[in-house]
Amino acid sequence: MRIDAERCDLCGRCVATCPERALSIESERLVFEPPCVGCGHCEAVCPKEAIALGAGPLEPAPKLPEGATEQIDLCIRTRRSVRKYKPAPVEREIMEELLELAVRAPNSANDQVWEFAVVQDPETLRLLRDRISGYYKSRLGLMRHRRLARLLMRLMGHCPDLVDNPHIRNCIPKLVEFHESGEDMLTVGAPALIIGHAPPSATNGRADCIYAMATLMLAAHARGIGTCALGWVQDALAHDRRARDVVRIAPGRLVHTTIAIGYPDEEFLRIPSRKPPIVHWL
Ligand SMILES: Cc1cc2nc3c(=O)[nH]c(=O)nc-3n(C[C@H](O)[C@H](O)[C@H](O)COP(=O)(O)O)c2cc1C
Numbered sequence: 001m002r003i004d005a006e007r008c009d010l011c012g013r014c015v016a017t018c019p020e021r022a023l024s025i026e027s028e029r030l031v032f033e034p035p036c037v038g039c040g041h042c043e044a045v046c047p048k049e050a051i052a053l054g055a056g057p058l059e060p061a062p063k064l065p066e067g068a069t070e071q072i073d074l075c076i077r078t079r080r081s082v083r084k085y086k087p088a089p090v091e092r093e094i095m096e097e098l099l100e101l102a103v104r105a106p107n108s109a110n111d112q113v114w115e116f117a118v119v120q121d122p123e124t125l126r127l128l129r130d131r132i133s134g135y136y137k138s139r140l141g142l143m144r145h146r147r148l149a150r151l152l153m154r155l156m157g158h159c160p161d162l163v164d165n166p167h168i169r170n171c172i173p174k175l176v177e178f179h180e181s182g183e184d185m186l187t188v189g190a191p192a193l194i195i196g197h198a199p200p201s202a203t204n205g206r207a208d209c210i211y212a213m214a215t216l217m218l219a220a221h222a223r224g225i226g227t228c229a230l231g232w233v234q235d236a237l238a239h240d241r242r243a244r245d246v247v248r249i250a251p252g253r254l255v256h257t258t259i260a261i262g263y264p265d266e267e268f269l270r271i272p273s274r275k276p277p278i279v280h281w282l
Pocket residue numbers: 079080081082083188228229230231232233
């Protein structure tokens with residue numbers, strides 16, 4: 001942390017915004033006392049450029065232009081889960097742009113320990129689908145033994161009642177059946193996947209990866225790129241070492257999100273309705 005005492009007029013803006021209470025004004029001097037999560041709020045609010053975490057000047061943060069609200073709202077409202085894709089993957093530089101936006105998402109304690117596997121090699125995708133289909137096939141017999149299945153669910157960190165969830169009971173046999181008949185229900189025919197993972201030591205790695213992916217999904221939609229969260233693939237990757245090996249995720253990392261990504265091969269002409277939010281005002 002660099003504090004330029006010459007420039008600092010002790011206005012106190014940085015002190016007031018610091019989430020760690022790491023800054024204070026004592027004896028007419030700005031004092032920094034670690035620890036600090038490195039969020040950059042202090043340097044972002046300083047009108048005098050008197051405090052800095054890194055070396056270079058920061059890029060400015062202009063106000064959103066007129067009309068941005070409507071555009072952003074529209075982006076949120078018109079995003080849909082895309083399950084029909086053109087074969088060509090999204091260009092590397094656009095993927096990089098999206099991932100750079102993804103890591104702008106809120107993340108616990110500013111850990112930034114998320115990592116992303118971008119899988120677009122067709123052979124790797126095929127091997128992954130084969131492995132995951134095998135994983136679910138091995139679970140099919142188990143579904144007939146409710147007590148055992150409930151126990152397994154509990155061990156996997158899920159609610160045991162999910163064993164009776166009609167969506168789950170319907171989908172697991174179909175995932176296997178469709179895969180074996182050559183239809184890609186698992187990765188919805190997408191030319192690429194993005195898998196988000198974090199170490200167990202992260203303060204809240206699961207939430208971090210989910211926020212990052214949700215951010216990326218909206219940024220992708222704004223560029224005409226489709227995405228779909230892939231819970232089945234995600235769950236298999238989270239629990240099956242052999243599936244993780246296919247996409248070379250290092251042992252010890254926890255897989256928290258998986259999405260399909262690519263150029264849509266379908267057009268949505270209307271915005272389906274949603275249940276109104278159930279809100280408890282207190
Ligand atoms: C955690 C999570 C897991 C999901 N898993 C799948 C999946 O495995 N396959 C799929 O086709 N869609 C999956 N979806 C997409 C949902 O079905 C979809 O978001 C929902 O139907 C609402 O539609 P919309 O995203 O188009 O608004 C998942 C969504 C979430 C949030």
